[in-house]
Structures are given as C-alpha cells and as structure tokens.
Amino acid sequence: EPEVTQTPSHQVTQMGQEVILRCVPISNHLYFYWYRQILGQKVEFLVSFYNNEISEKSEIFDDQFSVERPDGSNFTLKIRSTKLEDSAMYFCASRTPSGRVGYEQYFGPGTRLTVT
C-alpha cells in the first residue's frame, strides 16, 4: 500500500542552524501539508501546498519557514534559523484532489526535531 515517507526520523540541531525536513508524498497526490506537534500538545497545521505554491498557511508559519517541491517526488520544509521552541514532531501529509475519493489525508511517520 502506498505511504508517505519522511526523513530523517530524528534530527538534532543547534540553535540558529538551518534544517531541511524531507517528505515523499504518495505519488498520485496533489495536495501536500506540514503539521507540527510540540511535545504533549495537539497537532497544529503549518502550511498547505498545491500546484507548486502555498495555498494556505497558519500564523505559526512565519518568515523563518519555507516549503518547496524541488522535483516530482520530494516535498521539503526548511527552517532557516532554528529556535529552541521549534523543537517538535513535524508531520507531512498528502491527499488526492477532492471529489469521489473525498478529502482523506495520509500522514507520514514524522520527524522529531530537537533544537539544543
């Protein structure tokens, strides 16, 4: 069964460093998402991406964040200058266009980011 994959599973970085989190969505999906979960809290929406551009973003997604689909398979989240409060689990998700198959999103296993 097709699945969303994410790399790395765990990333440790120092404050102020840039990190890139990588995702490979399901191949025929066209909508892509990033979510964040700080330890012990609920999952929060960061950004959605469709047709090679951001379609919606939350207040959390400020100028230090960016997303890119550099080729036909990868979808990346870049954090330009990490802060301690960026430590969290980051989830990538994807879905097909709506219609008969609906809006179900498929989530990757997550990348745990630790900023020291």
Place this chain on the structure above:
Amino acid sequence: GIQVEQSPPDLILQEGANSTLRCNFSDSVNNLQWFHQNPWGQLINLFYIPSGTKQNGRLSATTVATERYSLLYISSSQTTDSGVYFCAVAEGGSQGNLIFGKGTKLSVKP
C-alpha cells in the same frame, strides 16, 4: 475558525472494557478523521468519516454531521489500545487543512 472539542481528556479502563470517545465540532466539515498516536509518536489513521458509520475490527465510528459530532467506539479494549486518540476536521470550503482536537489519552490496564 472551526473549534474541535474532545471528551473525555483522560480515560482509564480495565482490559476487556468498552469505551466511547466523543468529538464535537463547531461548523460544517468536509473531512473528519480519527487517529491513534502510538508510543513512538506516529499518527495511525483509524477512520476517514465525514458522515455515517464505519467499523474496523473492535473499533467503530459514527459521525452525525448535521449535529456536529463524532463518536469513536472501542470494544473489548486491549493494553495495545493505550495512547492518545485525536479527532481532526477540515472546514467545508477549505483546502482541507486539518484542525485537531486536544485528544483523549486512553490507558488500558491489564
């Protein structure tokens, strides 16, 4: 924006017991999903259920969209059912961005 409330926040069960988890939402939705977060932090998709009823083994779910709530039933609970259960919804007309509730933390004791 849409609000998602889950209850109860915590639930402790003996193995073999049944339970019902509830999710209330404040507006019409085009997506509702139930997830189980395992001890490794992964979100396991249990149901995609914007309306109607579905069953998968010991788990079943019902969403009454007109009354803006969904229920997740766990029967004959096992210790492996422990973890946090999240309900997530996407507003009608949105790009599908999911808004998560705070979750129900379930502990099943042997």
